[in-house]
Amino acid sequence: MQFADCVRTRRMVRAFRRDPIQPELVERVVDLASRAPSAGKTQGWHFLVLRDHQTKKFWEITLPEEKRSSFRWSRLLDAPLIGLVFANPSAYLERYSEPDKANTKLGDDVALWPTPYWTVDASFATMQLLLAAHDVGLGALFFGVFNGETQLRAEYKVPERLQLIGAVAMGWPMPETSADRGASAARARRKPIEIIHEGSF
Template identity: 55%
Template sequence: MSEFADVVRNRRMTRSFSTRPVDPTVLDSLVDLAARSPSAGKTQGWHLVVLEGADTARYWDITLPVARRAGFRWTRLLDAPLLLLVLADPDAYVARYGEPDKAATGLGASADAWPAPYWTIDASMAAMTLLHAAEDAGLGALFFGVFQREDAVRAALAVPDRLQMIGAIALGYPHQDEPGGGAPGRPDTSGRSAARRRRPPAEIIHRGGW
């Protein structure tokens, strides 16, 4: 088995974190790898808002107020030392495809001209690369949506309206001592969907057409 296959197969969503900080140079290396993901026109129209320390506490106070935490299943998720908000910029793609080498596509007219939102696609691929890079670096990561309180999060962090909120990534070292039968370094904090059957290639591949 190749090293890459090991990374892909071993990656899991981590919901229990140690409070051990992540060195800034480690985060920079992960983002550098994520920046090598495919990007339409090499636009690279995605950004990360990085929260740590008091800023992570402020995020959780907005999205999971103290009064609601008693019934929260993954209490050590809140110990993650870093939260990364993944943002995509549609305007960057419109501007890039308005440049001379891309103007013939017609995609520089507006975001509505795009048959698929490549800002969403590119930012999502970058986030996936970052999740794999975190696994390779011995870190845990959890990608999750920012849904019910997105407006409040945007206001608190001054996120421009033009940017699309793709989601958030909790990042840090997995907590080692969570009970529940998890493998070493892999606490048993699986999500409710973890037991669902994984589809085999035969159900995914359509050779020669649908």
């Protein structure tokens, strides 16, 4: 697939078949995601891959049975893989304490960073993950984890130092219906002329 086509046709997918994804395909997609840029080439991201009973447990924690009757996207729960995206701020402190970066003093404390680049970088990698998944024919959806983070950390033994960015559901997409689309899909896409500011605002 040409890059422009991949970007223009990628969508957030909310309906999946239950068929598993081959491990080598997951590795290929993550390899492409890992080529995202990062500050100091720190690469301070982690993807926790959940399958089978682990995905079932994920939904039990984040979307309990009593809330599912009002959940619009029931076929989202059929996704065979959930990837939890994490950023590691301490990796940036370590990297920026190395000789070629030490003069920045950014290795001293996360509070010294004007922008949390661990979050930026993990987001870059996640975007590449979404594009890579689409390129090989998979569907994917990024979504926030607003409930149950403490339980998830305990269940999957997540180190305290890692910051949860969000989750990616991934699998073979089902044909999309209007009910599968989010309400935001109807919003018009901004044109370049609305985004570009030449020289000043």
